[in-house]
Amino acid sequence: MHRFSRILLTAAALLAMPTAALAMTETVWNFLDGQVPGGDSWRYSGIDVPQTTPEGLRVTASNDDGSMLVDLALPHPTQVVYITLASRTDETAKFLWHRRADVPGNLLELPFTITGGGTEQTVALDLDPYPQWDARTDAIGLSFPQGSDVLLREIRFSHWNIFDQTMEVAKSFWIFPKFNPYNINFIWGPVITFNPVGTESIFSTLPPRGRSGMWLLYAALIVVAGGLIAYGIWKGKKQSLVVIFFLAYAAVWILFDVRMGAEILSYVKNDYDTYLSKPMGQRIFRTYLSFNDMMDRTAPWLEDVEELGVLRETSPIIAMTRYFSLPATVVEPDGPRPDVKLWLVYHRDDVTVDGEGRLTVGGVPWSAPGRIVEQLDTRAFLFRTTQQ
Template identity: 30%
Template sequence: MYYGRVSPRHLLSISLLALLLLPCSALSATITEWEFSDGVFHEGWEAGGNPSFERRPDGLLITTLAQTLFGRSIQLTHPIEVIAIDYMGYDPIEGWVYWHKPGDHPDDLLRAPFLFSPTEGIGTVNVDMTKYDKWKRNADFVGIGLPEGSQLLIQRIRLMSWSPREKLIEGLKSFWTFDVRRPSSVNFLWGPHIVWNPLAREMMFRVSAPAAESVNRYFYYVMAAGIAWAGLKIRKHPVSKKKTLTALLTLMAVLWIFYDVRMGSEFFGYLQRDYRKYWSRPVGERTFRERSYFNDFAAAIAPMVQDREEYIFVATHRWPFLGLMRYYTYPSVPTHPFQEDRNIDTWVVYDRPDIIVNKQGELESEGAVLSSPGTVLHEFSEGTFIFREQS
């Protein structure tokens, strides 16, 4: 019988081909879930802290009087990479994921913080457990911690993991996932990062710094392996020094070009996004990066304040809008509210839906009156308008 020798390169090619030819079912996530809607309450769930529970058609309403732990023992045949919680809440709540590692003391629980943001209807928070060093992909207890005085409706809890093929695909996708252009981009770019599941990829650039590891690490691994291989090759076969160094430099050049293509694509992605959302759209529909429609708004109100030396400007936050308004409306100058000693009668309001005109014609925010009665000169959208007090 003849036994042929399979080279490492052919073995790697065969392995990658076999991985890509796995059944499509391998792409789906493995999920263990508990559904609390329609008044369902699963057995096995326990609570510490004496909270009150109310079964509702859309989920389980939990009201806490003290710090509360709501959890259960589990026995799973798959690892846990993401804990997804479908919930509804009106206020931000700092929660915790609790877990217990098999073999530890029963009272030795670990926890990691996360935030329940306010929702309109049912929202989802995905906790990527793989980013925590103490998480070992398995547990025999999981739970949710809530602080004292909180109220939260939980509709569903899912424990999720993905197949090796799906992780490889998501890793490649995350390499080609670009950050959005920000003011900080003039100084630095985060560059490519890598994650191994679709939920982590969705959240990757929503926080600063990115919730992922840099791809640079893997490039360094490849370069270090290439240098080590070249050193051993030259030491073992000195006559092949030139050929080996050529191969090593070729590897470095390929990595450099590949990385340059990735970063160049990110710059072109910025241009494409600007064209699609700003340059190709008419005034009133276009938005510009993180400023949304502010540029068009400022240009439109500039003529309306030129008959005033000063006007009051309020927005979601001062920077960068206040400084930009100075440029757009000069010589008329924006200033802040609550200056009773100065006769400033014009208000420019940007993206503040909490500021309304009440029945008396006054500007009002959450029950507090801000101005004398007046009229809206022009309304651009809800919470964005120019208002002038009656003289």
């Protein structure tokens, strides 16, 4: 009976261990109600004397760019730093840190944006992807530009356990980038992250914030090869182990192939959801947004014209416009063209229709009188002159 109880206790401990291990380790610095974690150890440069308030620590840099630094000795490594603050104006601040291996005073920095308006906001800085980051840094700080008036409310230093990190690796492995014209030049493959903040913003920048998932393939093959070699030395078997290794290699390869195929299918699904299944006037095609839809709506107006005048913003759409407009010729005049009957105005806020019904560019008439015959979107329209 005693032995059975020990078995039950051991099983319960093993079942409970992952749950406890999934907990995030976090250190919170609260600046509310006059508190200043770190106390007098903060070192200020270019910053007015900070004011403690019930709403947080008020930090101002009236005459110059300012910074505030403090030594750090946390009981755990840090992957993500959360900074909660408020500012009346938009600012570009910087998070500062010192690597233990660097000389004193040599600081690294990561810029971040503060949105004005005075409302509380939390900026999540995922430091995992940066090789310059020291997870056990011995000093951190903040830098604010001249004129800043910021209310600092909280700083949190977060670290996830190995179980949580494994879950984020699995989740990020199956996250696909959105289709872009540059995809053919940047074949990222799977990108993995190790915390929820990194997973959420994985493809928000170029290059992606994360590590290549190919390391999973290499690691799996190394582990399998090492295990088979050790087993072969122990048992004295070799030939069958080679077969097992190549079977393991094939299994991992198939996993990656399935992942790549799923990425292509995700583009197909997105095209169906945003373009193929939508009625005309609501279709969005990848990074071209509503352009393809607009050209389909333009086609009936091209049947009796030889030229299509285009007034556009700086964008690469002109080549596609020429293709969709055939056999009509696309012209981009650099001056008035009253002989052009049909005009496509695409995202040009300086183009309007004057009181006489003419297209004007910066107030200068460019067309014969006419009217807008098709509003393609909020900033694009077709203009047709009334001349015969």
